[in-house]
Amino acid sequence: MHMNRREFLQLLAVAAASGMALDSKSALAGKAPANFYDVPKHGNVSFLHFTDCHAQLLPVWFREPNVNLGVGDAVGKVPHIVGEQLLKKYGIKPGSAEAHAFTYLDFTEAARVYGKVGGFAHLKTLVDKMRAQRPGALLLDGGDTWQGSATSLWTNAQDMVDACIKLGVNIMTPHWESTFGAARVLEIVNKDFKNANVDFVAQNIVTNDFGDQVFKPYTIKEQNGIKIAVIGQAFPYTPIANPRWMVPDWSFGIRDDGMQKWVNDARANGAQVVVVLSHNGMDVDLKMASRVTGIDAIFGGHTHDGVPQPVQVKNAKGITLVTNAGSNSKFLGVMDFDVKNGRVASYKYRLLPVFSNLLPADKDMEAFIKQVRAPFESKLNETLAVTDDLLYRRGNFNGTWDQVIVDALMEVKGADAAFSPGFRWGTTLLPGDPITMERLMDQTAITYPQTTLTEMTGATIKTIMEDVCDNLFNADPYYQQGGDMVRVGGIEYTVAPNKKIGERISNMMLKGKPVEANKTYKVAGWAPVGEGVSGEPVWDVVAAYLRDKKTIKGVKLNTPKIVGIGKNNPGIADYDGSYS
């Protein structure tokens, strides 16, 4: 299977034509053309894919990162390319609608021109439009769907389960879903999903005791008489990155051997197309694609990378395409395969940005969302403060939203320093936007929201930072967990991503003095993975801080000095700090 050079150039031309040609980076093309969503069908088997929507039912702002460093073999390769380098790599016109969707460039100005992204009513319209040309196309949900908003937390994920059934999801695999607890996951899978014919697949979740499959490893469907297998790959490190006690009887892991076994099984059962719906994260998917044979495409998520075209990965028996479809309902991936003589002969792929201004809301979905929100409207709409700054989270080391959270933790708790997890979800606010309770919950809505205040030695603080840093920058993707670096308040530091664990963090300074290994510091944090931790929910702590401040402005971003990555690394640009 391959896309020839001419097809690829044609596709780029289509992409480029949808934003008017511009010379200047700062000039914005303005409204995208009316044919923005005309995607001619190719071949006879189609997949629609969204992932990591993080329970965002309404349109939002979402800024892509300006720091997304690759390590090991991934330095400077997709998805570790940001900003103008990304535009150049994919031939996207600066200033166009796509440039806004795929990069952080001129974010505030571009956001005002192109409007909000995502929203299930708009996504539904796009899904239906694609399906109208592609009867039988399968809609894949890559997970991190039930968590990330106030309403999903307060309805115990029911709003998202119902919304996904209405959207027409056919197949799903999980990650954050597990943080509602094993019993709730099983209830949804065995009742809501079963009744609606939604398949929940995960080859890499087995019981702790006998290693039995907890869910179906894969499902077989048919399109135009062609048998298709979709194998599920849940986030492999769920019981490590999230609370173990919430899924005590399940074991996860990457399980290449299991994947190969189920690919072979699916082929033996007549599948002519075998794809994986994955929550591995893109670097793990790329490695898996090089080791497991017989997969036509891996539709990936977790790392929230909006990647315009698949990466073609060679392995012992052929080529596997690897995609990643961003986050926050901002994109819909459309993959068309032409299957001939029992195998995939060619493909066409588009990662379509979901611009809510360009897609009329689906009336039924709009009414459903309104009804879900009704009991909570007054709570959701409480304005806690107004921001004068752009508030965002995504980026390897820190974001302005996380800075607000660690500032709040330190001030309210009286701490010397604070840690906030390196989550990649969380929406963006433009200067002048009100910070409502709903927007705060976008950053904090989890089932283990307790805040903590702990006495830690300098040595312990360093150990924690080294540990998390290795989960991000271990040279072997199979040892990475896919989050970003823990956000650190109060302590300045230098980081060397390409070193080994224990050697990456240095020059730790607190209020102008070196952090001492044996001295004790008060450290605030939230989201403990251990069982039985008590503490005020983080949203209450931050809400109190915001109500007190009334206006957020001049947020001082604590970013580490980065060393050993080179001045010309395409994974970093416009960094608010120094790097070399």
Add this chain to the structure above:
Amino acid sequence: MNALRRNVLKGAAGAGTVAVAVAAGLLKPTQALAAWNKAAFEAKNVGDAMKGMGVSAPADSKDISIKAPDIAENGAVVPVEVTSGIAGTTSIAILAEKNATPLIGDFKLTGGTEGFISTRIKMGQTALVRAVVTAGGKSYTAAKEVKVTIGGCGG
């Protein structure tokens, strides 16, 4: 596996857990075994443990495969499987290199038993899990890193 079989097996697990308890360090090997290799099991580093086992400079072998998680879900019970494809395998030992006493177990295989063991081990920190296989009087080895992490902060 059906639920009935699962419950029966769980009920019968009492006998089977002895070996696991030994491996996890819950039972002192002296309680379980009449004669045990004190020098090897009490050794504080890999070199001394191997010396105690009578092994010196084992050859790296690609015929030994170690199946263990890349990152442990729970350092207290890390599932490890070792398969030796070396003909005439008579023992398989497992060492967690950074444990206070690295030698976890030394499994003797007799009468043409398949070179395969499966157990759960306890690990205090990220380390290489090493298998040492004896076959035809010679020693062979392979290792795989298992990471033990604090957790949190994912995704």
